[in-house]
Amino acid sequence: MIGFSLKNLTFVLLTACFIWFSNAANSQSGGSIFNVLNYGAKGDGLSDDKKAFEAAWADACKVTTSTMVVPSGYRFLMGPTSFSGSNCQRNISFQVDGTILAPTSSSAWGSSGVGQWIEFTQLLGFTIKGKGAFDGRGSVWWTNRQVAKTKPMALRFSSSYKVTVTGITIQNSPQFHLTFEDCDGVLLHHFSISSPGDSPNTDGIHLHNTKNVIIHHTNLSCGDDCISIQTGCKNVLVHNVNCGPGHGISIGSLGIDGTTACVSNITVRDINIHGTMTGVRIKTWQGGDGLVEGVVFSNIQVSEVEYPIMIDQYYCDHSRCKNDTSAVSIANIMFENIQGTYTVQPVHLSCSDSKPCMDLKLTDIQLKPKQEGYHMHKPFCWKAFGKLNAPIIPEVDCLQEGNPLNSWGYNDAQCAA
Numbered sequence: 001m002i003g004f005s006l007k008n009l010t011f012v013l014l015t016a017c018f019i020w021f022s023n024a025a026n027s028q029s030g031g032s033i034f035n036v037l038n039y040g041a042k043g044d045g046l047s048d049d050k051k052a053f054e055a056a057w058a059d060a061c062k063v064t065t066s067t068m069v070v071p072s073g074y075r076f077l078m079g080p081t082s083f084s085g086s087n088c089q090r091n092i093s094f095q096v097d098g099t100i101l102a103p104t105s106s107s108a109w110g111s112s113g114v115g116q117w118i119e120f121t122q123l124l125g126f127t128i129k130g131k132g133a134f135d136g137r138g139s140v141w142w143t144n145r146q147v148a149k150t151k152p153m154a155l156r157f158s159s160s161y162k163v164t165v166t167g168i169t170i171q172n173s174p175q176f177h178l179t180f181e182d183c184d185g186v187l188l189h190h191f192s193i194s195s196p197g198d199s200p201n202t203d204g205i206h207l208h209n210t211k212n213v214i215i216h217h218t219n220l221s222c223g224d225d226c227i228s229i230q231t232g233c234k235n236v237l238v239h240n241v242n243c244g245p246g247h248g249i250s251i252g253s254l255g256i257d258g259t260t261a262c263v264s265n266i267t268v269r270d271i272n273i274h275g276t277m278t279g280v281r282i283k284t285w286q287g288g289d290g291l292v293e294g295v296v297f298s299n300i301q302v303s304e305v306e307y308p309i310m311i312d313q314y315y316c317d318h319s320r321c322k323n324d325t326s327a328v329s330i331a332n333i334m335f336e337n338i339q340g341t342y343t344v345q346p347v348h349l350s351c352s353d354s355k356p357c358m359d360l361k362l363t364d365i366q367l368k369p370k371q372e373g374y375h376m377h378k379p380f381c382w383k384a385f386g387k388l389n390a391p392i393i394p395e396v397d398c399l400q401e402g403n404p405l406n407s408w409g410y411n412d413a414q415c416a417a
Contacts, residue, residue: 032060032063032066032067033066033067033069034056034057034059034060034066034067034068034069035056035069035071036049036052036053036056036068036069036070036071036076037052037071037074038056039052039053039055039056040052040055041053041056041074041076042076043071043073043074043075043076043098044074044075044077045075045076045077045101046077047077048077048078048079048103048108049076049077049078050078050079050081053076053078053081054081056068057083060088060092061085061087061088061089061092062089063089064089064090064091064092065089065090065091065092065093066089066092066093067092067093067094067095068092068093068094068095069095069097070094070095070096070097070098070100070130070132071097071098072097072098072131072132073098074098074099075098075099075101076098076099076100076101077101077103078100078101078102078103078118079103079108079109080108080109080114080116080117080118080152081117081118081119082118082119082120082121083118083119083120083121084121084122085120085121085122085123085124085126085160086121086122088122088123088124090124090125091124091125091126091127092123092125092126092127093126093127093128093129094126094127094128094129094130095129095130096128096129096130096132096133096134096168097130097131097132098132099132099133099134099135100118100132100133100134100135101135101137102117102134102135102136102137102138102152102154102174103137104137104140106149109149109152110149112149112150113149113150113151113152114150114152115150115152115153115156116152116153116154116155116156116179117136117152117153117154117155117173117174118134118154118155118156119155119156119157119158120155120156120157120158120160120163121157121158121159121160122158122159122160123157123160123161123163124160124161124162125161125162126160126162126163126164127163127164127165127166128155128164128165128166128168129164129165129166129167129168130167130168131167131168132168132169133168133169133170133171134154134155134168134169134170134171135171135172136152136154136170136171136172136173136174136177137172138172138173138174138175138195138199138202139172139199140174141174141175142174142198142199142200151174151175151201152173152174152175153173153174153175153176153177153179153206154170154173154174154175154176154177154178155170155177155178155179156176156179156180156181157179157180157181157183157186158180158181158182158183159181159182159183160180160183161183161184161185162184162185162187163180163183163185163186163187164186164187164188164189165178165187165188165189165191166187166188166189166190166191167190167191168191169191169192169193169194170191170192170193170194171193171194171195172194172195172199173195173202174202175201175202175203176201176202176203176204176206176228177193177195177202177203177204177205177206177222178193178204178205178206179205179206179207179208180205180206180207180208180210180213181208181209181210182208182209182210183210183211184210184211184212185212185213186207186210186212186213186214186215187213187214188205188213188214188215188216188218189214189215189216189217189218190217190218191218192218192219192220192221193205193218193219193220193221193222193226194219194221194222195221195222195223196223196245197221197222197223197245197246197275198223199222199223200223200224201223201224202222202223202224203222203224203225203226203227203228204220204221204222204224204225204226204227204228204243204246205218205220205226205227205228206225206227206228206230207227207228207229207230207233207236208230208231208232208233209230209231209232209233210232210233211232211233211234211235211236212235213233213235213236213237214237215227215236215237215238215239215241216237216238216239216240216241217240217241218241218242219241219242220241220242220243220244220246221243221244221245221246222245222246223245223246224246224247225246225247225248225249225250226241226243226244226246226247226248226249226273226276227241227243227249227250227268228250228252229250229251229252229263229266230252230254230261230263231254231259231260231261231262231263231290232261232262232263233263233266234262234263234264234265234266235265236265236266236267237267238266238267238268238269238271239267239268239269239270239271240270240271241270241271241272242271242272242274243271243272243273243274243276244272244273244274244275244276244303245274245275245276246276246277247276247277247278247281248273248276248277248278248279248280248281248305249268249271249273249279249280249281250278250280250281250282250283251263251266251281251282251283251292251295252281252282252283252284252292252315253283253284253285253315253317254283254284254285254288254290254292254328255284255285255286255287255288255289255290255327255328256285256288257285257287258287258288258289258324258326259288259289259290260288260289260290260414260415261284261288261289261290261291261292261328262290262291262292262414262415263290263291263292263293263295264291264292264293264294264415265294266294266295266296267295267296267298268280268295268296268297268298268300269296269297269298269299269300270298270299271299271300271301272301272303273300273301273302273303273305273308273340274302274303274304274305275303275304275305276305276306277305277306277307278305278306278307278308278310279300279302279305279307279308279309279310279338280297280300280308280309280310280335280338281307281309281310281311281312282295282310282311282312282330282333283310283311283312283313283315284312284313284315284327284328284330285315285316285321285328286313286314286316286321286322286323286324286326286327286352287322287324287326287327288326288327288328289326289327289328289414290328290329290414290415291328291329291330291331291414291415292328292329292330292331292333293329293330293331293332293333294332295332295333295334296334296336297309297333297334297335297336297338298334298336298337299336299337300337300338300339300340301339301340302338302339302340302341302342302367303340303341304341304342304343304370305340305341305342305343306342306343306344306345307342307344307345307346307348308338308340308342308346308347308367309335309338309346309347309348309349309362309365309367310347310348310349311330311333311348311349311350311351311357311360311384312348312350313327313328313330313350313351313352313355313357314350314352325353325354326354326355327352327354327355328355329355329408330351330355330357330358331357331358331359332358332359333357333359333360333361333386334360334361334363335360335361335362335363335365336361336362336363336364337363337364338364338365338366338367339364339365339366339367340367340368341367341368341369341370342367342368342369342370342376343369343370343376344376344377345376345377345378345379345380346365346367346376346379346394347362347365347367347379347380347381347396348379348380349379349380349381349382349384349398349399350380350381350382350384351381351382351383351384352383353383354406355408356383356384356385356404356406356407357383357384357385357386358385358386358403358404358407358408359385359386360384360385360386360387360399361386361387361389362386362387362388362389362392362396362399363388363389364389364390364391364392365391365392365393365396366391366393367393367394368393378394379394379395379396379397379398380398381396381398381399381400383404384398384399384400385399385400385401385402385403385404386399386400386401387399387401
């Protein structure tokens with residue numbers, strides 16, 4: 001097993017290199033300005049400005065370190081749009097100081113809908129910045145007025161390298177707010193995501209098959225996971241984030257429909273979580289394969305959280321799910337300095353019969369019920385093995401020391417080193 005110290009040292013070096021390269025790219029001077037108003041955009045909130053945005057993008061793509069500007073004081077209506085970088089120069093910026101609005105009419109999304117509202121693909125050294133907002137106006141989707149259509153994500157990045165998002169607000173997405181798929185080198189900081197706590201499936205930041213990610217100083221309010229880390233993700237650092245309302249910060253769900261899921265080297269630290277369903281969580285489906293390992297949850301302050309600490313290898317979001325003996329393996333997970341109040345159960349570690357959780361470490365856990373006298377559940381463990389380091393409040397006497405008799409090897413998980 002690779003120890004925490006070596007893995008964290010490697011991650012620190014990767015982080016330092018990524019920040020240096022990002023700062024170098026963002027500090028470059030020169031380039032040209034391409035204002036969407038000069039391409040016929042109206043900015044009246046009524047006219048579809050999609051063609052003007054596409055024309056400005058086409059010209060900005062031709063110039064290295066160019067900036068496409070969405071000026072303040074305007075509301076730009078824009079239908080589903082894809083900004084491809086396949087023919088673009090590197091280090092392009094998208095300066096958003098005005099408001100970009102998603103359409104609410106059914107006809108704008110086609111007969112079956114689309115997967116995302118705004119898509120960015122195949123970009124190298126791309127930055128979204130500014131003081132403006134992307135408003136998905138998702139209430140028409142949440143209330144089932146367009147239930148027959150595919151609910152779109154707001155902003156989706158795919159197959160891109162060195163992407164930065166800062167300053168902006170993304171709000172009221174029909175589904176996920178900010179998604180990264182197959183990306184390498186992502187820096188997200190000093191921006192906000194906002195939607196009501198009862199808006200369905202509106203994850204804040206969704207990572208899939210993406211590596212070398214830094215997320216810091218963000219405010220995330222949504223109706224699902226504030227941050228969702230999916231299969232194929234590694235070298236992810238999240239720190240100084242405010243989460244709530246929502247479902248907390250989650251790794252998973254993983255292994256659905258028998259798939260193999262691999263997640264490694266994830267650090268979540270210095271986080272405030274308020275009024276969420278869970279705090280920090282790992283969730284996997286029965287029947288999957290793969291491995292989650294090298295995860296640190298540290299310095300987490302929770303307030304009125306239902307389940308502050310959770311591992312659930314029996315995750316199911318349907319009314320009934322099939323039982324299965326195979327599972328995504330979970331090992332080398334640290335929960336450290338997690339404090340605050342809960343409303344249902346402080347610790348819930350529900351692990352697989354065939355692939356028990358191994359090498360769990362709980363250190364300095366101090367969780368108290370929101371109000372004395374409420375009916376609360378005691379900590380729960382099933383097939384969970386690891387070590388406790390005081391103080392632990394309340395007592396978690398269900399965690400088993402050592403390794404299970406049916407222990408498994410890291411090489412059994414079919415995940416590349």
